[in-house]
Amino acid sequence: MKSALLKAVTILHPESSLNGKKTDVLIENGIIAGFDVPGDENTRVIDCAGKYLSPGFVDLNANFGEPGLETKEDLDSGIKAAAAGGFTAVVAMPNTQPPVHSKAEVSYIVNKTKNAIVDVFPLGTISYNREGKDLAELYDMNMAGAVGFTDGDKPVTDSGLMSRALLYAKGFNGLVMSYAEDSLIAGKGKMNEGEVSTYLGMKGIPSLAEEVMIVRDIFLAEYNDSKIHFSTISTAKSVELIREAKKKGLKITCDVAAHNLVFSDEAVSGFDSHFKVKPPLRTQKDIKALIAGLEDGTIDAIVSQHTPHEIEHKNVEFEIASYGIIGLQTVLPLLVKAGLSPEMMVEKLAVGPRKILGKQMPGLTKGSTANFVVFDTESEWEFNSDTNFSKSVNSPMFGQKLKGKVSLVVNNNQTLNF
Incomplete structure (x- = not known):
């Protein structure tokens, strides 16, 4: 045009x-x-x-399959879905095969998406191969165009490794993102632990699994005087912990997935595997606290947590289905359903994400x-x-x-x- x-x-x-x-x-x-x-x-x-x-929306958490998992989503289809959702920039998770754990994968994504209608900003992994053992090439990936570091949907369980990542990234003002889950506490849970999981007879993931890891990473960020971003928080206590950390002046930001603002664990009652996400859908009390966190500025951004899967990964029993839903095109309708004002949507989809990434607002x-x-x-x-x-x-x-x-x-x- x-x-x-x-x-x-x-x-x-x-x-x-x-x-x-x-x-x-x-x-x-x-x-x-x-x-x-x-x-x-x-x-x-x-x-x-x-x-x-409004300024184009920015999504801080989207999974594209390329390289290696193009049957789920390639960069071209992901960009089209992002644009249809109002996003002019997307932060791509490193959950690919191979993972984005070196400058080669970062450069591939940067070059493949150059001049697209949606700017694609790659994230590099914190650990090599997302194995949680050795630090990946953070500085090299940063120089190649990575806007931050995360092991995606794998929590960094080694506290020493996370501490070293925070300290090392601080040297070049890199952003470390934490997916807060204590996998030993979460165990083999499939949904939120609570009344609904008890009623359904399903193993639950306690809120504690998220909150324990948030406490750990707040302490690590404070100890290293470094910044940290918490991806997809989901519980009332998580909001409270981050609110208090921000009051202390710590350099902490966080986001929430749009579906966690609308759907509660009651949606799982029909065993629809499309409601199987991680972190899981929590309670109405948690939803209320998350929305309050958006309103008072504790939660800085809203994300799609776009996680595409082939039909054979979802059209199965709830227990064995993969976690995640596609979300790029449904963020706006979900926020309308959650009752957010247009001004709040712009703040959490366009302004907040750019501040977290250190990107300039479009004029x-x-x-x-x-x-x-x-x-x-x-x-x-x-x-x-x-x-x-x-x-x-x-x-x-x-x-x-x-x-x-x-x-x-x-x-x-x-x-x-x-």
């Missing part, structure tokens, strides 16, 4: 003087050409009444490079095989009508309409 005029769109950009105002936005060749000015006869006019324009002035999403919270659409851009279909919302829709994404002089 060389030239487009977005008519009567409401701006949601905390750093813009137009924040909260309704205006017309003229885009020419990927650049914001002006506000409340007409285009020429070749300009495409798009009615955006009732819609919001919204004449002459700025266009990097934004247009969305609304009222439009309904069906998530089905026609609208799904992922290679996988493992979502409890598949086949359902959802409320909240992305209609336009612009980034890197490219535009997609949905």
Whole structure:
């Protein structure tokens, strides 16, 4: 789209003087050409009444299968799903085969996704091969373009290794992300430990498994005077622990998966394996605490935790099904369902993630490079095989009508309409 005029769109950009105002936005060749000015006869006019324009969303936790697991999701399909969800940047987890544990894998992802409509920022592993034994090549991966380090869905159980990672990354201002789970406490649990798991006769994962690891990593971050980011927290106590650590002035940030703000462990009662995620769906009390944590700033960002699987990994008994759901295209509808305001959505999807990564906010002035999403919270659409851009279909919302829709994404002089 060389030239487009977005008519009567409401701006949601905390750093813009137009924040909260309704205006017309003229885009020419990927650049914001002006506000409340007409285009020429070749300009495409798009009615955006009732819609919001905000900086493009950034997802801090998405799993793409490439390299090695392309049958789940390759980079191209992942980018399309991300754009359809309103994301102009995605932080890719290193859960691939081989894992992203050296500069070779980081460079592959950076080069393969160069100039795509969605910027893909790779994460490197903390440990070589995600084995939790030896430190991976953190500095080399950082120089190649890795924006942080995590062992993905494998917790770093060795406290000494995590401490060394924090101290080493501190030397070049690297970001270490913690997936907080004590695997010995979690054991072979399949869902949240509580009344529902007892009723269903299923082994549960106690909240304690998450909280113990959060306590450990808070102590390690304090000891090393380093920053740390907690990925996908899920319990009320976790929110409380991080809130207190932040009050002490520790350099701690955290995020929550969108599905953990809506679905509770009661959803598992029907043994639908699409509700099998990790961390597990917790209780209504936990959901309430997570939303309170978003409101008071304890939780900095919301993520999709997009985890695609082939059908044979999900269309099986709950006990043996793989963990995870696809989530890039359903974050916005879930946040609408959770009752979050559009302003809060922008804060946790566009502003917070960029602060965590140290990335500059896209400008919204004449002459700025266009990097934004247009969305609304009222439009309904069906998530089905026609609208799904992922290679996988493992979502409890598949086949359902959802409320909240992305209609336009612009980034890197490219535009997609949905």
